[in-house]
Amino acid sequence: MEGRRDDVVLATKFSRPTGQDPNHQGASRRWIVTAVESSLRRLRTDYIDLYQLHRPDPGTDIEETLSALTDLIRGGKVRAIGASQTPVSGIVEAQWVAERRGLARFHTEQPAYSILNRGIEREILPTTQRFGMGTLVWGPLGQGLLTGRVRKNQDNDLRRAGLFQHLNDERRLDAVEKLIPLAAEAGLPMTHLAMAFTIAHPGVTSALIGVRTMDHLDALLTGLDVTLTDDILDRIDEIVPPGTDIGTLDQAYQPPRWRTRTCAAAQSPPAPQPDRLG
Incomplete structure (x- = not known):
């Protein structure tokens, strides 16, 4: 991106595990500060246009997450923040906490959406529209x-x-x-x-x-x-x-x-299948 940074809208995410260390994941202030510095270094830039929470972190209060992200915005390292795969209750809670505590709010949500996956039409899309959020759908x-x-x-x-x-x-x-x-x-x-x-x-x-x-x-x-x-x-x-x-x-x-169980099941060898006749 050298020489073209102003022509690029750069978005990246945090919260997913990046190794075996259990502290290198989630949406805690400690990990957000570490993760953003790593992203800036790898991307060779001094700011990120859209920094997104990849998955909800049930182990971290949303106020802590928004507070850390607000500090990144004030420090010029991040321009805007968003979330991904958030249930409608989490979207509403994050907007409410941001307003009550004077913190930066999520400007985008990233759910799955396609002809085959239309579930977000019931609540997610009406909610993001209500709060004026951009909806960046994946899996079209x-x-x-x-x-x-x-x-x-x-x-x-x-x-x-x-x-x-x-x-x-x-x-x-x-x-x-x-x-x-x-x-x-x-x-x-x-x-x-x-x-x-x-x-x-x-x-x-x-x-x-x-x-x-x-x-x-x-x-x-x-x-x-x-x-x-x-x-x-x-x-x-x-x-x-x-x-x-x-x-x-x-x-x-x-x-x-449930993710752990699902991954373990996916990694297990398939059960033996009977020989086909004919």
Whole structure:
């Protein structure tokens, strides 16, 4: 970013474990101060535009977190702060504490949102709109399911991998099989249908995407000007009703004890399977 820092909006996160040390995680003042200095050093910059709490930390009072982040803003190391994967009660509490204590407030929230994951339409999006927060949604392509490359009766390496259980969710795969012909009828690639749906919601500020090549990026960007008709939106509602999540949301927030169990289960060797006949 040398020579181009003013042209970049730089966002990063804190709170997830960075090693085996149990103190190197969370949202305590001690760890926030350490984490931001490490980020500034790695990114070779003297300030971060948006510093985000990656996951709620049930072991730290939100006032302590906001107080530490407020000091970073006053010190010029951070311009704005946000959160991610926060339940609606946590969003409201953080806004209330910030107002009561005269602290900086979270300006953004980062939940998962796609045609398949519409649960945030019930409470999260109305709440962020109520508080004037930006909503930066992740997973608009359904963690790969809405690319059109994962089909119900196709076997591939991703579906066999234990870390991608959502690719084997029958309810999600059934919905995808209904969405693919709908995209074709609309004359759109599946990815354009998915992205256009995501950014059409008035409560969505922007959608975060992950690409590996410039070709992938260019292909997605060509769909930014797509506007879905009311008929297409209504038919999407028939496949995935508003405010609902299809299948499991295995990347949603889980208390630490449940994350530990989930990770342990994912790392366990699969049970032996009987030989197939024929």
